[in-house]
Amino acid sequence: MNLSQLAVSWWLQYLSPWIDRKFNQHCEHWFCNLLVAATAIWAPTKLVLTGDRELLDDKSSSGAATSNGGSERSWFAPAVEHGCMVISNHQTYFDWIIIWILSYQERCDGYVKIILKDDLKNVPVFGWGMRMFDFIFLKRKWADDQQTFTRHMRRIVEHDDPAWLLIFPEGTVLCNKRIAISDKYAEKMGHKKPEHTLLPRANGTRFCLSQLRGRIPYVYDLTMGYEGLKKGDIPEDEYGLVSMYGKRVYPREVHIHVKRYAVADIPEDEEGFTNWMNQVFVEKDTRMARFYELGRFPHNHTEDEAIPAGEPVLQMTREAKDNNLPAEFLSMWLQFLALLTPTYYVLHAVYSTAVSAVSALLS
Structure with a gap:
C-alpha cells in the first residue's frame, strides 16, 4: 500500500488533487480490508449493537426495528449520505479498529478521519500511510492543534465526501494513572467521579463541531463494552x-450502544457545550454500570428506567468480517500489480537514462 501511494500520490496531487484524494480514500479502503481480515482470522468477534429508537426516521415499524432485518441500515443512513462526527468512550486501542470496521460495513471506511498523537505520523509504514489518509495528528498544545483542526475541518467542509470524524473525548484509554488524574480533576471541579469512564475534554470536540455545523446533520455517540x-x-x-x-485473547462479543444527537440541538457556546458533553458521559457511565451488571446493554424499561416503557431498544448483531473479503483481496492485489508494474519500468527507464547521461558527461 505504501509503495502504491508513493508511486502515485507524489505526482498525482499536482496533476489532480481530486483524483489524488479519491485514490488515497481507496487506499484507506484497502487498509481497512487488511484490518477486517486480521480480525476475522485472529480475533473473530461479533458486534452486538443496541440503539435508541430515535435512530430510525420511521419509528412506526417497531417489529422490524428490533430484528436483524434490513432496517438497520437506516441507523447510519444520514452518516452514509452526509458524513458525521463519532464520539465514543475509549476502553482499549481496539476501539478505533471496531469503529472502522463498523464504517466498513456501511461502505464508508474510505472516509474515516481519526485523531492521533503527533509522534505516530513518523512511524515507518503505518505513519506514512495514515498521513496520506489525511488523519489528524495532534501535539496536545492548543495553539498548534487549533490550526491543525482548522485545516482539516476546512477540507472536510469543502469536499463532498461523507467523512466520519472519530473523536475520543476522554483523550486516552482507561488506565490507573489516567483514572487517578480524572478523579482528582472531578474533585477539584465539584463533579461526581465517574466509575467506568474518564471525564471528557470538550474543547477540541466543540471546536471541530463548530466548523462542521451545516455540513453534518448528526453526532453519533457510541458506548463500547467488551464481553x-x-x-x-x-x-x-x-x-x-x-x-x-x-x-488470540479476544472478546467473543463487542457491545456497542448507538445514540444520535442532531447537531442543531447541541449548544454552541463553551459553557453549554461543556455541560452537554459532561451529561453525555454521565449517561455513558450509567450505561456501562448496567453493562457490567447484565453482561450487555439494557434492552427495555425493566432493565433501565431511562428506556420508555413499551419501547424496547433497537438490536442487531453483525460478524466483524465480510463474506466477500477473498474477492476484495484478489482485486486489491491485482490493483497493486497494475500500479506497481508500470511504475517499476518507468523508474527503471528514468534511472537508466540518468546513468547514461551522467556517464556521457563524465567521459
Missing part, C-alpha cells in the same frame, strides 16, 4: 492489541 470484563477491570490490560492479534 468477559468485570467492574473494575482495566480493558486495555485484558484486551490489548498484542494479546488479541498475537495471543
